[in-house]
Amino acid sequence: DVPLLESGGGLVQPGGSLRLSCAASGFTFSSYAMAWVRQAPGRGLQWISSISNNADATSNADSVKGRFTISRDNSWNMLYLQMNSLRPEDSAMYYCVRRQTSRGGAFEIWGQGTMVTVSS
Amino acid sequence: EIVMTQSPATLSVSPGERATLSCWASQSLSGDLAWYQQKPGQAPRLLIYGASTRATGVPPRFSGGGSGTDFTLTISSLQSEDFAVYYCHQYHAWPITFGQGTRLEIK
Numbered sequence: 001d002v003p004l005l006e007s008g009g010g011l012v013q014p015g016g017s018l019r020l021s022c023a024a025s026g027f028t029f030s031s032y033a034m035a036w037v038r039q040a041p042g043r044g045l046q047w048i049s050s051i052s053n054n055a056d057a058t059s060n061a062d063s064v065k066g067r068f069t070i071s072r073d074n075s076w077n078m079l080y081l082q083m084n085s086l087r088p089e090d091s092a093m094y095y096c097v098r099r100q101t102s103r104g105g106a107f108e109i110w111g112q113g114t115m116v117t118v119s120s
Numbered sequence: 121e122i123v124m125t126q127s128p129a130t131l132s133v134s135p136g137e138r139a140t141l142s143c144w145a146s147q148s149l150s151g152d153l154a155w156y157q158q159k160p161g162q163a164p165r166l167l168i169y170g171a172s173t174r175a176t177g178v179p180p181r182f183s184g185g186g187s188g189t190d191f192t193l194t195i196s197s198l199q200s201e202d203f204a205v206y207y208c209h210q211y212h213a214w215p216i217t218f219g220q221g222t223r224l225e226i227k
Contacts, residue, residue, distance in 0.1 A: 044207065045164065104211055106209070106211060107156070107211075108166055108169075110164055110165070
């Protein structure tokens with residue numbers, strides 16, 4: 001069983017939108033904060049967005065504020081990232097990550113990632 | 121924003137030898153520092169959290185140290201599977217930030 005499985009990546013034109021999904025399994029999803037981290041090809045890791053276990057707190061990197069929205073559905077064990085107004089510099093592998101506690105901590109479990117390419 | 125700086129960018133070490141990777145933070149982290157290992161084509165893997173606690177399943181040859189703003193990851197006797205890129209990460213304050221990575225290569 002894969003604990004975190006991302007989907008929804010693909011090729012999109014600049015200015016377009018995508019919605020990434022992450023299906024969680026094998027643990028009590030509603031007990032953990034979650035996050036999205038991205039990695040452009042050949043580059044380092046960049047934190048994008050975090051959400052607390054019950055969705056009462058979210059935080060976003062400045063580079064995506066006003067364009068990306070993180071959300072979750074604890075009934076369905078799902079994490080989402082709605083990405084609007086996409087730019088070429090948003091092209092990257094996007095990882096779904098489980099944090100250590102309900103509010104934060106280190107990035108304990110990582111999905112395998114879904115690739116997003118923004119290009120005309 | 122807390123800036124994380126890793127050194128060196130690339131470290132060449134022979135199998136069986138010790139490797140020490142460094143990470144500096146621009147502000148005190150109160151121990152909220154983690155280390156990750158990433159191999160080509162794979163997602164990162166948590167090695168160390170709380171600056172010095174090994175994550176589940178991490179071999180004891182990996183150890184983390186330091187406090188405040190200066191941290192180290194030491195691999196006591198390098199195995200072939202340890203050659204990878206290593207990232208430090210602060211989760212003490214928003215925005216969460218990572219170091220730029222240290223590539224550990226076979227000498």
